[in-house]
Amino acid sequence: MITNTEIEKRGNQxxxxxxxxxxxNDKLHFTTQNGVILELTILRDSAIRFRYATEHVxxxxxxxxLNDDVNSGYNELSVEEETAAYIVSTSKINIHIKKSNLKVKITDKEGTVISEDELGFHWEENYDYGGNIVKMSKxxxxxxxxxxxxxKASHTNLKGKRVNNWVTDSYAYGKDQEPLYKAIPFYVGLNQNMAYGVFFDNSFSTYFDFANEKRNVTSFWADGGEMNYYFFYGPKMGQVVEAYTDLTGVPELPPLWALGFHQSKWSYYPEKKVKDLAATFRKLEIPCDAIYLDIDYMDGFRCFTWDKQRFPDPKKMIQELEADGFKTVTMIDPGIKIDRDYWVYQEAMENEYFCRRADGPHFKGKVWPGECKFPDFTNPEVREWWAGLYKEMIADMGVHGVWxxxxxxxxxEVPTKTANLDVRHDYDGHRCSHRKAHNVYGMQMVRATYNGIKKYTFPKRPFVLTRAAYSGTQRYCATWTGDNVATWEHLWIANVQMQRMALSGYSFVGSDIGGFAEQPNGELFARWMQLAIFHPFCRVHSSGDHGDQEPWSFGQEITxxxxxxxELRYKLLPYIYTTFYKYIKDGLPMIxxxxxxxxxxxxxxxxxxxxxxxxQMLVCPVQEPNAQGRRMYFPKGNWYNYWTDEVISGGVEKWVSAPLHVIPFYIKEGAMIPKYPVQQYVGEKEIKELEIDIYFKEGxxxxxxxxxxxxxxDYKKGRFSLRRFRLRGKENELIIQQFKDGNYITTYDIFKLSFHGLPFTIGIVEVDNEEVSPEDIKLNGNNSIEISKDFTELHIIGK
Incomplete structure (x- = not known):
C-alpha cells in the first residue's frame, strides 16, 4: 500500500x-496558475461537492x-473575496478557500472549525498506468x-487505522484484515461534538489513513481517477448519514418474508435433502421463510441450469416448498463456463458480451465450473441481457429470490484473486480498465439481477442478495459480510460490521450465523443467533464440509x-418492518x-x-464462552429489561446477568412495541389482533x-397503514394519542395493549373521551386491555 510519505518523496504536485x-448558479470554479480547477457544487446548505481537475481538464x-432522485436546493449562497481567501457561505457553513494554494477550511456559522485541509489536494503522475494518483490530506x-x-473488521472507531477499498474474496478473513468484500468510501468524522461526513466517490482502489501514519493527519487517496468528494455537515451524525443516504439511495421495501429467518448451506442437495430439511423445520416448529440452493443445484456449475439427477423436477419441488411456507433462493455467479454447447455461453459469445483483455482476447479465469469468461456488467446492453436470463428461473420455475x-x-488460482487489471470495460460508455471498474463490477451485476428479478416476480417485490458492493448498491439488494469463521472473535466482528454498514447507508445486512468456515459449538451458535435476530438480514450459512449447522444440530438445549x-424475531416483525420503513423514508440506519x-x-x-x-431497542451480545453475564454501558434515558422489566437509568456501565438462554436486551422507556403472534412463516396466520407492549414513561x-x-x-398507491402514537405519562395517568395515515385496512380490528412499569393501579379507562367498562376492554388487572384499533385517544387514570 502506498503511503503519504512515499508519495511526497516521489514528487507530488x-x-x-x-x-x-x-x-x-450552484457551481463555483477556482482556477490556479498551474492548471488546477476546484469545482465547488452546492447541493444543500450543508452538502457540498469538491471536485478537482489538473491540466485544466x-x-x-x-x-x-449516485441515486437518480437526490434532494438538492439551498437557502443561501454568497461568495466574498478577501485578501487571502474566498469565503463561500451558505446558511449552515462557511467555506474558506485560500488564494495562495487552494486549501479549504470549513467552519460553522460561529467560526468553529469543522474540517480543514492539511496539505490539501495533491497528486502524482502515475507513470505505470497513466493519469494521476490523487490525494487529499486533512x-x-x-x-x-x-x-x-x-x-471493515475492526473497531467501530477508526481512529489510528488505515483501510483499503478494493473488493476482495477474503475467505476466513481475520480481525483488522484489509481489504474485504465491499468498497464504501464514506466516513463520518466527529470533531468537538460536531459531526461531518466525507464520501470519496472514486471507484479505483482507494485508501484512507485515519491518523495512522501521522497522528495529526487524516488522508484519503486513489490509484487513479479524480479527487471527487462530497462533504456533509451535521452537526448530528444522523443528519450526516441521512444526507449521504439520500445521495446514494435506499432500497424498496422488501417483501416481509425477506425479514424472516433463512437457512442456507453449501450445499443442500439432492431434492430429498431439501425436502427433509423443510420437513424438519415444520416438525420441530422452528420458524423459517427461505431455503437457499448453493452452486450444487446447477448442471456442472453452469449458471441458469439445473442438475436433473439431483433435481429432476425443480418446478414441482419449489411449488411444494412454497405450499409449506418456504421461499426458494438460488445462487448465481458471474463466471460463465466456456462450453460451446451451453446456451448462455453461446449468447454471450455471439453478442460480444464478455470482457476482453487490453490486446483483444477474452479475459478467462478459473471459478467453480473450471475455465470461465465474464460478462461486462458495466455495459447496459449486457445488463439488459443478463436480466432477461432470469425469466425461466423466476417466471417459469417459480424461484423467489436470487443470491x-x-x-x-x-x-x-491467481495471486490477485480477481481479474487482470488490463481487462477492458464499457463503464456505460466511459471505457476503462479493470482498475476503475473492479469495485463496481459486483454492483453492476447485482443491478442487472435486480432488474430481472423485479421484472419477473412482478407484481411481487424482488429479493436479491450480493456479496460484493460499492456505495449505492443498497438500492438493489441485501448483503452479507462474506466468508466468516466460527469463532468468538468473529461474533465480535459480525457485531461491529453490522453497525458500520448501517452507518454507511447499507442497513439490509447480516452475517453468516454461526460462521461459514469451521464448526461452532452449541454455545457459540446460540449466542450468534441471539445477536443475529437483531440484524435486518437473518440467515444461517455454512461451508457444510465440517458438519451440520441447522438450528437442531447442537442438542436439545441449544435447539x-x-x-x-x-420466535422472538417473528414476534418483532412489525417493529422490524417499521424500522425498515423509516430507513427508506428518512435514511435512518436500522442499527x-x-x-x-x-x-x-x-x-x-x-x-x-x-x-x-x-x-427503541438496546442490545448487547455476549461474546465470550462460559459467560453468565457481562458489563454493559447504558446510554442516556431509562431502559426496561425485556426479560424482567427492571428499569436502568442511562449514563452508567453495569454488570448484567445473561445466562445462555438470555441476551441483554432493553426497551426504551415510553416505547410502544408492536408484536405479531409466532408464525412458522410469514403469512401462515391471519393476524387477528396486534399486541403492543407499552413501557411506561413519566413524560x-x-x-x-x-x-x-x-x-x-399497492403501498406506493396509498395502500399502507401508518399509525403514530404519542405517549404521555404522568404520576397517576397515561394518555396515548393515535394519528393514522394510509388507506390499507389491516386484518385485525383489535389492539391488545400490554403494560410494563405502570406506577399506579388502573382505575378508569376512557376511549375517545368516553369511559368504558372493564369487561368491554377485557381489563386484566394492571397488565393489559383490548381496544379498537381505531381509537384516537386513550386515557388511563389510576385509582
Missing part, C-alpha cells in the same frame, strides 16, 4: 495560487454511486473520531434456545452504534458491543407502526 474565479462526470484534530467505511456470489469478481430467539444515538456522551465514542436496533415518547400487504406495490 500541489495547486499554486488562484488566478480565476467563476460562478454559474475534468474527466467526464459519471458515477454509479488535519486530524485532538479528540477527533471516525466511523463508517462499510464492512449473487463470487461477484468481486473472484478468480481462483430450544435457538427456537425461542427465532445504530451508541455514538450515533448520543454523540455528546464521550463514553459512547469507543463502545463496540452495545447498539440500538431501530430507535412523552413517540412510536410508529407501519404495515401494508407485506408484498407487492
Amino acid at each position: 500541489q495547486p499554486d495560487h488562484i488566478v480565476d474565479f467563476k460562478q454559474e 475534468f474527466e467526464p462526470d459519471f458515477s454509479y454511486a 488535519v486530524c484534530h485532538s479528540g477527533e473520531s471516525y466511523y463508517g467505511m462499510g464492512d 449473487n456470489d463470487m461477484n468481486e469478481p473472484a478468480v481462483m 430450544g434456545i435457538v427456537r425461542k430467539f427465532i 445504530q452504534s451508541l455514538v450515533f444515538y448520543d454523540q455528546e456522551d464521550t463514553q459512547t465514542h469507543f463502545r463496540t458491543d452495545e447498539f440500538l436496533f431501530g430507535e 412523552m415518547e413517540n412510536s410508529e407502526v407501519y404495515e401494508d400487504q407485506q408484498d407487492g406495490y
Whole structure:
C-alpha cells in the first residue's frame, strides 16, 4: 500500500495560487496558475461537492454511486473575496478557500472549525498506468473520531487505522484484515461534538489513513481517477448519514418474508435433502421463510441450469416448498463456463458480451465450473441481457429470490484473486480498465439481477442478495459480510460490521450465523443467533464440509434456545418492518452504534458491543464462552429489561446477568412495541389482533407502526397503514394519542395493549373521551386491555 510519505518523496504536485474565479448558479470554479480547477457544487446548505481537475481538464462526470432522485436546493449562497481567501457561505457553513494554494477550511456559522485541509489536494503522475494518483490530506484534530467505511473488521472507531477499498474474496478473513468484500468510501468524522461526513466517490482502489501514519493527519487517496468528494455537515451524525443516504439511495421495501429467518448451506442437495430439511423445520416448529440452493443445484456449475439427477423436477419441488411456507433462493455467479454447447455461453459469445483483455482476447479465469469468461456488467446492453436470463428461473420455475456470489469478481488460482487489471470495460460508455471498474463490477451485476428479478416476480417485490458492493448498491439488494469463521472473535466482528454498514447507508445486512468456515459449538451458535435476530438480514450459512449447522444440530438445549430467539424475531416483525420503513423514508440506519444515538456522551465514542436496533431497542451480545453475564454501558434515558422489566437509568456501565438462554436486551422507556403472534412463516396466520407492549414513561415518547400487504406495490398507491402514537405519562395517568395515515385496512380490528412499569393501579379507562367498562376492554388487572384499533385517544387514570 502506498503511503503519504512515499508519495511526497516521489514528487507530488500541489495547486499554486488562484488566478480565476467563476460562478454559474450552484457551481463555483477556482482556477490556479498551474492548471488546477476546484469545482465547488452546492447541493444543500450543508452538502457540498469538491471536485478537482489538473491540466485544466475534468474527466467526464459519471458515477454509479449516485441515486437518480437526490434532494438538492439551498437557502443561501454568497461568495466574498478577501485578501487571502474566498469565503463561500451558505446558511449552515462557511467555506474558506485560500488564494495562495487552494486549501479549504470549513467552519460553522460561529467560526468553529469543522474540517480543514492539511496539505490539501495533491497528486502524482502515475507513470505505470497513466493519469494521476490523487490525494487529499486533512488535519486530524485532538479528540477527533471516525466511523463508517462499510464492512471493515475492526473497531467501530477508526481512529489510528488505515483501510483499503478494493473488493476482495477474503475467505476466513481475520480481525483488522484489509481489504474485504465491499468498497464504501464514506466516513463520518466527529470533531468537538460536531459531526461531518466525507464520501470519496472514486471507484479505483482507494485508501484512507485515519491518523495512522501521522497522528495529526487524516488522508484519503486513489490509484487513479479524480479527487471527487462530497462533504456533509451535521452537526448530528444522523443528519450526516441521512444526507449521504439520500445521495446514494435506499432500497424498496422488501417483501416481509425477506425479514424472516433463512437457512442456507453449501450445499443442500439432492431434492430429498431439501425436502427433509423443510420437513424438519415444520416438525420441530422452528420458524423459517427461505431455503437457499448453493452452486450444487446447477448442471456442472453452469449458471441458469439445473442438475436433473439431483433435481429432476425443480418446478414441482419449489411449488411444494412454497405450499409449506418456504421461499426458494438460488445462487448465481458471474463466471460463465466456456462450453460451446451451453446456451448462455453461446449468447454471450455471439453478442460480444464478455470482457476482453487490453490486446483483444477474452479475459478467462478459473471459478467453480473450471475455465470461465465474464460478462461486462458495466455495459447496459449486457445488463439488459443478463436480466432477461432470469425469466425461466423466476417466471417459469417459480424461484423467489436470487443470491449473487463470487461477484468481486473472484478468480481462483491467481495471486490477485480477481481479474487482470488490463481487462477492458464499457463503464456505460466511459471505457476503462479493470482498475476503475473492479469495485463496481459486483454492483453492476447485482443491478442487472435486480432488474430481472423485479421484472419477473412482478407484481411481487424482488429479493436479491450480493456479496460484493460499492456505495449505492443498497438500492438493489441485501448483503452479507462474506466468508466468516466460527469463532468468538468473529461474533465480535459480525457485531461491529453490522453497525458500520448501517452507518454507511447499507442497513439490509447480516452475517453468516454461526460462521461459514469451521464448526461452532452449541454455545457459540446460540449466542450468534441471539445477536443475529437483531440484524435486518437473518440467515444461517455454512461451508457444510465440517458438519451440520441447522438450528437442531447442537442438542436439545441449544435447539430450544435457538427456537425461542427465532420466535422472538417473528414476534418483532412489525417493529422490524417499521424500522425498515423509516430507513427508506428518512435514511435512518436500522442499527445504530451508541455514538450515533448520543454523540455528546464521550463514553459512547469507543463502545463496540452495545447498539440500538431501530430507535427503541438496546442490545448487547455476549461474546465470550462460559459467560453468565457481562458489563454493559447504558446510554442516556431509562431502559426496561425485556426479560424482567427492571428499569436502568442511562449514563452508567453495569454488570448484567445473561445466562445462555438470555441476551441483554432493553426497551426504551415510553416505547410502544408492536408484536405479531409466532408464525412458522410469514403469512401462515391471519393476524387477528396486534399486541403492543407499552413501557411506561413519566413524560412523552413517540412510536410508529407501519404495515401494508407485506408484498407487492399497492403501498406506493396509498395502500399502507401508518399509525403514530404519542405517549404521555404522568404520576397517576397515561394518555396515548393515535394519528393514522394510509388507506390499507389491516386484518385485525383489535389492539391488545400490554403494560410494563405502570406506577399506579388502573382505575378508569376512557376511549375517545368516553369511559368504558372493564369487561368491554377485557381489563386484566394492571397488565393489559383490548381496544379498537381505531381509537384516537386513550386515557388511563389510576385509582
